[in-house]
Amino acid sequence: xxxxxxxxxxxxxxxxxxxxxxxxxxxxxxxxxxxxxxxxxxxxxxxxxxxxxxxxxxxxxxxxxxxxxxxxxxxxxxxxxxxxxxxxxxxxxxxxxxxxxxxxxxxxxxxxxxxxxxxxxxxxxxxxxxxxxxxxxxxxxxxxxxxxxxxxxxxxxxxxxxxxxxxxxxxxxxxxxxxxxxxxxxxxxxxxxxxxxxxxxxxxxxxxxxxxxxxxxxxxxxxxxxxxxxxxxxxxxxxxxxxxxxxxxxxxxxxxxxxxxxxxxxxxxxxxxxxxxxxxxxxxxxxxxxxxxxxxxxxxxxxxxxxxxxxxxxxxxxxxxxxxxxxxxxxxxxxxxxxxxxxxxxxxxxxxxxxxxxxxxxxxxxxxxxxxxxxxxxxxxxxxxxxxxxxxxxxxxxxxxxxxxxxxxxxxxxxxxxxxxxxxxxxxxxxxxxxxxxxxxxxxxxxxxxxxxxxxxxxxxxxxxxxxxxxxxxxxxxxxxxxxxxx
Ligand code: DUC
Ligand code: ZN
Ligand code: ZN
Numbered sequence: 001x002x003x004x005x006x007x008x009x010x011x012x013x014x015x016x017x018x019x020x021x022x023x024x025x026x027x028x029x030x031x032x033x034x035x036x037x038x039x040x041x042x043x044x045x046x047x048x049x050x051x052x053x054x055x056x057x058x059x060x061x062x063x064x065x066x067x068x069x070x071x072x073x074x075x076x077x078x079x080x081x082x083x084x085x086x087x088x089x090x091x092x093x094x095x096x097x098x099x100x101x102x103x104x105x106x107x108x109x110x111x112x113x114x115x116x117x118x119x120x121x122x123x124x125x126x127x128x129x130x131x132x133x134x135x136x137x138x139x140x141x142x143x144x145x146x147x148x149x150x151x152x153x154x155x156x157x158x159x160x161x162x163x164x165x166x167x168x169x170x171x172x173x174x175x176x177x178x179x180x181x182x183x184x185x186x187x188x189x190x191x192x193x194x195x196x197x198x199x200x201x202x203x204x205x206x207x208x209x210x211x212x213x214x215x216x217x218x219x220x221x222x223x224x225x226x227x228x229x230x231x232x233x234x235x236x237x238x239x240x241x242x243x244x245x246x247x248x249x250x251x252x253x254x255x256x257x258x259x260x261x262x263x264x265x266x267x268x269x270x271x272x273x274x275x276x277x278x279x280x281x282x283x284x285x286x287x288x289x290x291x292x293x294x295x296x297x298x299x300x301x302x303x304x305x306x307x308x309x310x311x312x313x314x315x316x317x318x319x320x321x322x323x324x325x326x327x328x329x330x331x332x333x334x335x336x337x338x339x340x341x342x343x344x345x346x347x348x349x350x351x352x353x354x355x356x357x358x359x360x361x362x363x364x365x366x367x368x369x370x371x372x373x374x375x376x377x378x379x380x381x382x383x384x385x386x387x388x389x390x391x392x393x394x395x396x397x398x399x400x401x402x403x404x405x406x407x408x409x410x411x412x413x414x415x416x417x418x419x420x421x422x423x424x425x426x427x428x429x430x431x432x433x434x435x436x437x438x439x440x441x442x443x444x445x446x447x448x449x450x451x452x453x454x455x456x457x458x459x460x461x462x463x464x465x466x467x468x469x470x471x472x473x474x475x476x477x478x479x480x481x482x483x484x485x486x487x
Contacts, residue, residue, distance in 0.1 A: 002033060004041035006439055011047025011400060013390050015054065016367050016375040024052060026396040029438035034392060043441075045434060047400050053370055054389055055090025055121075055397035055437060056351050057377035060183075060240055060264060060315030062343065063094040064114045067321075068130070068160035071330050071341045074320040074417045077118035078452055080347060083416035085442045087348035088399035088432030090121050091387050091458070093377070095153060097128040100160065104129075104140040108149065112457065119455035120448065121437045122397070124383070126183065127152035130160065132167035137174045148459030150382045150466070151181035153240065156222045157189040157290075165229060172235040173487040179462040181380060182230070182237045183264075186222035186247065187291060191215060196338050205336030207284030208277040211292035213337065219291050220246035227254045227261055232476060233487055234468045236260035238380065241317050243269045243291035245301035252310050260469060262312040262380060267346045267353055268293050269302045272422055285328045285335075286420050289319065290342045306372060307364050312380060314372040316350040319343020322419045345418045349409055351399075352428040360403070360429045382460035396439040399432035407431050 025033030272293035321327030331339035358364030378388025
């Protein structure tokens with residue numbers, strides 16, 4: 001005879017593979033029974049007519065993070081986690097960002113001090129590595145990975161973040177040894193710098209020129225180069241925030257050749273275009289992010305990649321800078337595009353907009369939706385099967401979706417700390433009405449039900465997805481050409 005803290009009755013559960021009408025029994029924060037449950041629970045929820053999906057994992061978001069040019073995101077761990085929860089997300093993986101000269105331990109300790117008292121849902125950290133010195137890569141990084149921070153992001157652009165190819169190789173070799181997942185921002189820095197200079201010389205500084213400077217070819221070239229470096233050292237890699245068909249095709253080609261190359265895309269590449277950057281006055285600044293939204297045909301290509309399995313994860317890349325002097329307009333009321341903080345918010349709308357425009361329109365299979373919003377992130381970042389699925393023994397992280405509920409997206413309704421949303425006026429058909437994290441009801445009846453700081457830190461496993469193939473290209477054969485193991 002089981003006793004239950006919570007039973008969700010009569011709902012239809014959906015995982016990456018199975019859709020089934022069944023009850024979910026929860027005890028001590030875990031799923032303990034799936035099927036018909038005769039006993040009573042201390043608390044019961046009737047989910048008749050609703051879908052019960054795994055809580056979302058947002059594997060790319062910037063929360064309480066200072067940009068490399070010193071601008072603070074508008075959301076801290078409280079407002080960020082609350083907003084994510086309202087949109088059906090139960091796990092966050094934001095970035096503990098190293099600025100050059102900082103030790104990784106210090107960065108992580110400081111970030112933990114931000115997150116612990118505030119987050120209302122569970123969270124882990126990726127690192128951002130901007131200093132690829134021997135001490136960082138050789139000693140500090142392995143120690144952090146050993147401690148459960150088993151993924152990190154590196155950049156090929158931005159003056160204060162970018163690594164050159166030599167440094168990237170050093171980082172990849174370390175990731176391979178440690179079985180950590182490398183995430184990479186792939187844009188060619190010098191192409192962007194060159195076009196930017198020419199545009200500014202011609203007096204073309206309006207927000208729309210941001211999208212011209214961040215040319216598709218800069219993204220394609222860097223994606224190709226990043227994949228080549230990863231192939232050289234047989235190191236798995238995930239290309240973040242892919243915006244264009246050309247970059248997507250580089251990823252597809254690598255996957256077809258059997259490489260462990262993964263791709264991520266985000267709402268801004270499905271729902272926004274370059275026309276949004278061309279709004280009156282400075283309004284286009286609200287849509288400036290990198291890479292930028294492209295044209296309609298790119299949108300279509302990105303949708304295809306998400307549906308056909310080319311992309312592994314769908315993340316928000318929430319990078320919230322308010323439309324005022326604390327954020328987008330920090331460099332003055334009419335900055336040129338190169339001085340506008342890069343990023344758009346998206347924590348809360350990530351899943352509802354994809355559900356509405358993908359699943360409800362019949363374009364995207366519901367299992368694929370679950371995969372890209374939750375399961376694959378858990379697998380890619382060492383959280384599976386604790387997170388990202390509905391299975392006995394997994395954390396009870398669930399979102400109960402009312403497929404009939406229509407929500408008009410407005411900045412006023414969204415629970416982040418932003419003064420705008422790029423998706424103002426869009427209608428989401430379907431919304432997660434009850435959100436549960438480790439068995440705790442976080443959102444119910446449009447209200448937050450948990451305390452600040454009640455989310456838990458997640459120490460992560462080394463991801464299976466980050467395991468090298470074990471097959472180096474012939475010229476890198478250590479036996480033949482080097483005489484010893486060298487990476
Ligand atoms: N890269 C990100 O990952 N997020 C926001 C801006 C950027 O360049
Ligand atoms: Zn980036
Ligand atoms: Zn980002």
